[in-house]
Structure formats: structure tokens, C-alpha cells
Amino acid sequence: MPAGKNAPRAARDARAKEAPELEQHAAPGSDEPLSAASSEDESGQLEKLLEDAKSEAELYKNEAARAKADFYNYRTRVERDRARDRTLAAEGAVDALIPVLDNLDRTLQAVPDKDSPLYKGVSMVQRQFFSALQNLGLEVIATDCPFDPSQHEAIVVADVEESSDDGRILEELHRGYKLGDKVLRAAQVKIGRKN
DSSP states (O other), X not given: OOTTTTHHHHHHHHHHHHOTTSOOOBOTTOSSBOOHHHHHHHHHHHHHHHHHHHHHXXXXXXXXXHHHHHHHHHXXXXXXXXXXXXXXXXXXXXXXXXXXXXHHHHHHHHOSOTTSHHHHHHHHHHHXXXXXXXXXXXXXXXOXXXXXXXXXXXXXEEEESOGGGTTBEEXXXXXXXXXXXXXXXXXXXXXXXXX
16 A cells, blocks of 8 residues: 555544544544534533523423413312302202292191001102202201201290290291201291290
């Protein structure tokens, strides 16, 4: 081989031996190796890209958390509104059907023979009807407790001897009903009063 052809290669090898601290990677499409300064620039750019990617990931993470919280609030609001709408719809129906329940109760009170087929049949219908109203959320207002003006209506006041009966409900005159927390009809009661 002629010595002239190997001269550029020998010069490159000599330069590489003289500067071992420089990287020996050549730039694409070039026979010359990269310098140390361009290598530092490249690592600085990579670090900047990494920091940008981290800050962008943090931004997306915060946006995802915000979207998740918004969806949770939306779902809670929809469930609350749906429950309120169900209650309002049930309230209208139950309010219209309470007089029918009252009439069934009056019919049962009017039948003298509690063993008659009429009493048993009406009693069965009354229980089934009341159970259907309970499934809609109807509750009977308790009267075996102290008088509560928000749930009871005092129709009769009777004098009592015992101080423990003062302000207590002595008798339920007309049953009261509520739907959830709303009183549909206050219980009409007789209460005691100590003189």
C-alpha cells in the first residue's frame, strides 16, 4: 500500500492519542470527533429538556387531580339532586294517598266483629297499602314521647295530677305522617298539663 493513502488516517490516530479526554464520537455524516464543549452543550440541553418534561408532567398531574375532584363534585351533586327529585315526586303521591289510608283505618275501626272476613280483608288491604307508602319513604310520627310542636298538634289539653305527665302526650287522636324530615301532617294529640 502506498504511504500517501494512510496519511490522513495516521494523523487522526495521532490526534486521538494526544487528546484522550475528548470524546471520540463523530458527528453524523462527519469524520471529525465531537469536541468537549459541544458535549457539554448537549448535556445541558438534555437537562433542560428533562426539567421541561418534569414540569409538564407536574402540570398534567395537577390538571388530572383537578378534573377528578370536579367529576367527584359533579357526581355528588347529581346524586343529591336525584334524591331530592325522588323525594319531591314521592311527596306528591304520598300526600294524595294519605286520605285513602285514613279511610281504610276508619273502616277498620267501624267494623265491630274483628274476626269477620270483612275486617280481615280490609286489614290486609290496609297493611299492604301502608307498606307501599312506607316504601316511598312515609313514616308515622311517634306519639309515645314528649310533646314536640314541630311534629305534634295539641287538640285537647287535660289536667293531670303527676308532674311527670306535664307536657306529655296522653293520647293520639289522629295519626301524623312525615316523609324524610318533612312533616306531611302533624299528629293530633291530647296532652297533659299539671295545674
